[in-house]
Amino acid sequence: xxxxxxxxxxxxxxxxxxxxxxxxxxxxxxxxLGKALGKSVILVVPASCTSIIQGPYPKTSVKFPLINVIFxxxxxxxxxxxxxxxxxxxxxxxxxxxSGDGGTVDIGLQALSGAAERGDNILYICYxxxxxxxxxxxxxxxxxxxxxTTTTVLGKKRHKKNLPMIMTAHNIPYVATASIGYPxxxxxxxxxxVKYKGLKYIHLLAPxxxxxxxxxxxxxxxxxxxxxxxxxxxxxxxxxxxxxTGVSRVLLDKSKRRxxxxxxxxxxxxxxxxxxxxxVLEEYVDKLWEDIKKxxx
Amino acid sequence: xxxxxxxxxNYAVAYAVKLCRPQVIAAYPxxxxxxxxxxxxxxxxxxxxxxxxxxxxxxxxxxxAAIGASAIGARVFTATSxxxxxxxxxxxxxxxxxxxxxxxxxxxxxxxPPWSIWTDHSxxxxxxxxxxxxxxxxxxxxxxxxxxxAYRIAEDERVLLPVMVGLDAFSLSHTAAPVSMLSQDEVxxxxxxxxxxxxxxxxKNPITMGNVAFPDHYMEFRYSIQRAMERAKEVIREVExxxxxxxxxxxxxxxxEYRCSDADVILVLMGAWAGDAKECVDALRERGLNxxxxxxxxxRPFPREEVRRALLGKRAVIVVDRDISFGGAGVLFTEVSSxxxxxxxxxxxxxxxxxxxxxxxxxxxxxxxxxxxDLESGNKESRIEWYGVKEVV
Numbered sequence: 075x076x077x078x079x080x081x082x083x084x085x086x087x088x089x090x091x092x093x094x095x096x097x098x099x100x101x102x103x104x105x106x107l108g109k110a111l112g113k114s115v116i117l118v119v120p121a122s123c124t125s126i127i128q129g130p131y132p133k134t135s136v137k138f139p140l141i142n143v144i145f146x147x148x149x150x151x152x153x154x155x156x157x158x159x160x161x162x163x164x165x166x167x168x169x170x171x172x173s174g175d176g177g178t179v180d181i182g183l184q185a186l187s188g189a190a191e192r193g194d195n196i197l198y199i200c201y202x203x204x205x206x207x208x209x210x211x212x213x214x215x216x217x218x219x220x221x222x223t224t225t226t227v228l229g230k231k232r233h234k235k236n237l238p239m240i241m242t243a244h245n246i247p248y249v250a251t252a253s254i255g256y257p258x259x260x261x262x263x264x265x266x267x268v269k270y271k272g273l274k275y276i277h278l279l280a281p282x283x284x285x286x287x288x289x290x291x292x293x294x295x296x297x298x299x300x301x302x303x304x305x306x307x308x309x310x311x312x313x314x315x316x317x318x319t320g321v322s323r324v325l326l327d328k329s330k331r332r333x334x335x336x337x338x339x340x341x342x343x344x345x346x347x348x349x350x351x352x353x354v355l356e357e358y359v360d361k362l363w364e365d366i367k368k369x370x371x
Numbered sequence: 372x373x374x375x376x377x378x379x380x381n382y383a384v385a386y387a388v389k390l391c392r393p394q395v396i397a398a399y400p401x402x403x404x405x406x407x408x409x410x411x412x413x414x415x416x417x418x419x420x421x422x423x424x425x426x427x428x429x430x431x432x433x434x435x436a437a438i439g440a441s442a443i444g445a446r447v448f449t450a451t452s453x454x455x456x457x458x459x460x461x462x463x464x465x466x467x468x469x470x471x472x473x474x475x476x477x478x479x480x481x482x483x484p485p486w487s488i489w490t491d492h493s494x495x496x497x498x499x500x501x502x503x504x505x506x507x508x509x510x511x512x513x514x515x516x517x518x519x520x521a522y523r524i525a526e527d528e529r530v531l532l533p534v535m536v537g538l539d540a541f542s543l544s545h546t547a548a549p550v551s552m553l554s555q556d557e558v559x560x561x562x563x564x565x566x567x568x569x570x571x572x573x574x575k576n577p578i579t580m581g582n583v584a585f586p587d588h589y590m591e592f593r594y595s596i597q598r599a600m601e602r603a604k605e606v607i608r609e610v611e612x613x614x615x616x617x618x619x620x621x622x623x624x625x626x627x628e629y630r631c632s633d634a635d636v637i638l639v640l641m642g643a644w645a646g647d648a649k650e651c652v653d654a655l656r657e658r659g660l661n662x663x664x665x666x667x668x669x670x671r672p673f674p675r676e677e678v679r680r681a682l683l684g685k686r687a688v689i690v691v692d693r694d695i696s697f698g699g700a701g702v703l704f705t706e707v708s709s710x711x712x713x714x715x716x717x718x719x720x721x722x723x724x725x726x727x728x729x730x731x732x733x734x735x736x737x738x739x740x741x742x743x744x745d746l747e748s749g750n751k752e753s754r755i756e757w758y759g760v761k762e763v764v
Contacts, residue, residue, distance in 0.1 A: 116572050118439070131588050134579035139572040141442055141469075142581035143435065144461050150432030154397055154439025154447075155572070157423035161394045162445060167574055185435065188428030 077258045077265075082109045092135035094127040097290025099254040099280035099297065100201050101127050104136070104172065106257050107199070110264035113138070115168045116155055120148040120182060122174035123208045124201075146181045148173045149189040149273075152196040160195070168197055168268050175202040175216035179237045190244040193272040197264070200237065200275075203282035211285040218305075219358060220351045222343045223285070229346060233358055241275040242311050248274040250310035250319075254281065255297025259308060259320045266310070279306045287342020296340060304331040304359045307366060316369040326363060326370070334359050378550045380543030383511040384450065384476045384536075385410035386550075387518035389420050390558040391474075394445040397425040397436035401455040402488050403540045404478040408450055430455040434462030434473075441471035442580065444571045446522065446564070449473065452540065453480035453494045460497075466533045467502025467596065469580060472525030472565070473533040474518065479507075479642070479693075480540040481726040489727020490540040492642060492693040496670065496702040498535065502596045504603055505671040507537040507641040509627075511548045514538045516620055519558060523610045526565050529602040539643040540727065557617050600672040607669060625674035627666040630656070631681050634663030636739060639682075639707055640691040641667040644730055648691070651735035662739055667703060678710040687717040687742050687751075691735070691758075693724045700755045708753065717746065720755035728759065 087108025094101035100123050107115070117140040119125060125142055129135045143151045148171040156169045173182055178200035189196060205223045206212040213223040215235040222229055242249045247270035252260035260278060267274035281296040283289060288296055300306035301321055308322040318326070325331050334356045338344040347355075378386065384407045388396075396415065398408040414420035425440075427433045430451050437447045451459065456477055466473050477498075481491035498505060504524060508514040514536065521534040538544060553561075570578060584592060608624040615621040629649050631637055638648050645666040655662045665681045667674065682688050688711070692701025699705060704720030711718060719742050724730040738758060745751070 113577075114574050116443075116574070125583060128579060128582050130583040130585050131579075134582060136579055137577055139574060139577040140579045140582075141439070141572055142579070143438070144465050146431060147435035147438075147462060147465075150397075150427060150429075150435035151439035153425050153427070153432070154395060154436030154441075155443055156439075157395045157397075157425050157436070158440035158443035158445035158447075161421070161423045162443065164443070164573075184428060185432045188432055191428075192426065194425070 077262050079258070082261070083112065085112070087113070087137045089135040089137065092127050093129050095284055095290070097283040097293040098123070098127065099203065099282060099293050100124055102254055102293070103201050103260070103278055103280060106261055107170065107172070107264060108138070110261040111168055111268065114166055115170050118143055118148045118152045118155065118169065118171045120173050120177040121145040121208070122177050123203070124172055126208060145177055147185055148177060148182055149185040149196065149198060152198070153189045153192065153194040156195045169195065171196060171198040173198070173200055174208070175200060175204060176206045176214045179215040179235045187244065190241060190246050190273040190275070195271050197267050197274045197276070199278055201278045201280040203280045203285060204234070205285050207282050207285045219354055220344055220347050222346060229351065238275065238277045245314070246275060247272045247313055248310070250276045251279070251306065251308055252276055253279040253297045253301050253306055253308060255294050255301060256308065256320050263310060285343070287345070288340055292340065299332065299337045299340065302332045303334045303337040304363060305334060305337055305355070307362065309366070315371070318366070326367060328360070328363070374552045375549050376552055377547050378511055379406065379545050379547050380511045380514050380538045381406040381478065381545065382410055383515040383550050384518055384538070385414070386552065387515045388448050389414050390553060390555060391519060391522050391562055392420070392446065393422055393448040395423050395425065395437070395440035395447045396449065397427050397433045397440065397447070398449050399427050399430050399433045399451070399455060401430070401452045403480060403544045404450050404452040404455070404476070407476055411448070430459040431462055434459040434466060437473045438462065438466050438469060438471055441473050442469065442572045444565065444567050447473045448475070450476040450478070452478045453482055456494045456498065457482065463498055463501045463503065468592070470531045471533060472522070472531055474521045474525055475533065475535045476518065477535050477537045478540050478544045479537050487726040488540065490542060490693065491725050491727065492537070493695070495535070495537045496694045499671055499702065502532060503671065504532055504534040504669065505537065506534065506669050507667065508543065509643060509645045509666060511543060511550050512620070513622060514543060515550050516614065516618065519553070519562060520610050520614050522562055524603060524606055527606045530599050530606050532596065532599050532603065537642065542643040551618070553618060561613065561617050604672050604674070622668060624677065625669040625672070626677040626681065627668055628681055629664040629666065631663035631665055634661045635686040636661070636689065636742060637663045637665050637682060637685055638689045638691060638735060638739070639665045639667065639703060641670070641703065642693065644693070644724065647730065647732045648735045651732040651739070654732065655736060655739060660739065660743065673706050673710070675710045678707055682711060682716065683714055685716060687719065687746060689719045689721065689738055689742055691721045691723055691738065695722050695725065704755055717751045718753040721758040722755060723758035734759065
């Protein structure tokens, strides 16, 4: 039974009036997380945009119990929470890490890898806005090739780290990619993930209007273009079994993919790209799909 | 019936921890702490201790996991040393800032480079600004007793701060000595299960912990920690008296005074070598020198009142530090001097025994004799000296 917008609960877990920027994908993602799981969530938030979005003491815009933690420690803190819930016999609570790309692919990777290897019972969601946005758009290990950031003013020279595949190599029960442009696909994956015991990993592409240089009204559109051009394939790996999801299911055939330039063109962070740079990104996408082809049954 | 076991300092920690029934252990190995977490892992695997053991991939994660578990309401334990303690430093602050009653054993060990696994108090004393209550034991019996009391102090509603218990590398950690044990019933009665407070993470009462505090609010969080530290002094004394009821053992609260009341010169120090200092005092008294030892049991909260009471009016105070704050002085020297402000007592600081260099009762005698000689010659200057340093290029 596919999830429909109408079937989602009306309850909101991220309250309006929060401190997010207009068009913020992280705030939208957090809202969808609440729609996916309901109230039985304990949220672990490392230093990231969400530290700000939730609003300052003595108020909060998040209705989940939430602990803010030091940058590198979200997965390890969640491990401790999961252990305590188990020994204290508190069942049915989802421990969810809600971390940015810096807190996941860079400074938080060691703790995440440890928790994955131990099989601690956590849902880890990386909302990937492809740079250190909260500190003002510095490059991260998740910034794509060519992108302007304040620490790569001529464009980044390296490709993005493929964290979903690194997590897959940990033999965890569930790994998925998602895009904020496809909310129902994301919700479905969150709901599926929590059925498994162990560490589950979802990598949510979160186009950031401020950092990517596009108008705040276009967050969903950019999130969809990322998928439609093939630069961000939607898939899930359930107990090692790879499966494309949503619109990505038909994109193995290159002719069905929209040209990568359509994704590049709408973002100011790519405005300086040369033809050669565009070709590098196109080749990156082709390679991505060749690799996917090998993983398909 | 009293039950005596012969235990290393590390096993004294492990057996005490077991009696405290922690529910979550998160730990990472480091020499010379390892046998603590190995023994506890054995207790858990054999089913003698009902706990979840999170075998983390680093000390930073050990403290992070301890924080997570404690924020749910579990009783938590971890242990570390030296580099491990420095690596978790950021998280150490985090635990105290979140007011989580975690207990951690710290086997004090020198800091790299160069590599040294031997005792040195720099690692423990580098934590003094973090908001943790910091205790230091003299022998294995006190290690055992302090761990059990640490949970009572940490979890007291007037305190709610984490506690670290220090013990010297090898001289305690790996040296076996008789330890008088307590039964599970005795400890259960002394230390009931951790009480739930209103600021735990729970679904039925969602709160946000640690979000941004603007300058309007931040200071009050810090002030509340300082007030809890002040209240902890009374709690430490109370808990020790209650512990005395079940064990027959007490040490004197935040400090231990050894032959201080009639002394005119007092050695101030902490840790295992206090035993040698006491031996030195006994020998010197045979020779007619009225010397005493003031042993610091708690570095935080610092026992300012006790230190003043014990030391004011004496001819001289000798503070022996197994640590150095480079460009400053020994940490205990600075603390004691600060507590004695506006008195005109001579305070001599010795930096000694770094990286496990042996310091014996004889060495303490040499320090005392030098100070006496200075006093005789009218030299009353307060200053520090490095004791027993070979020529350096």
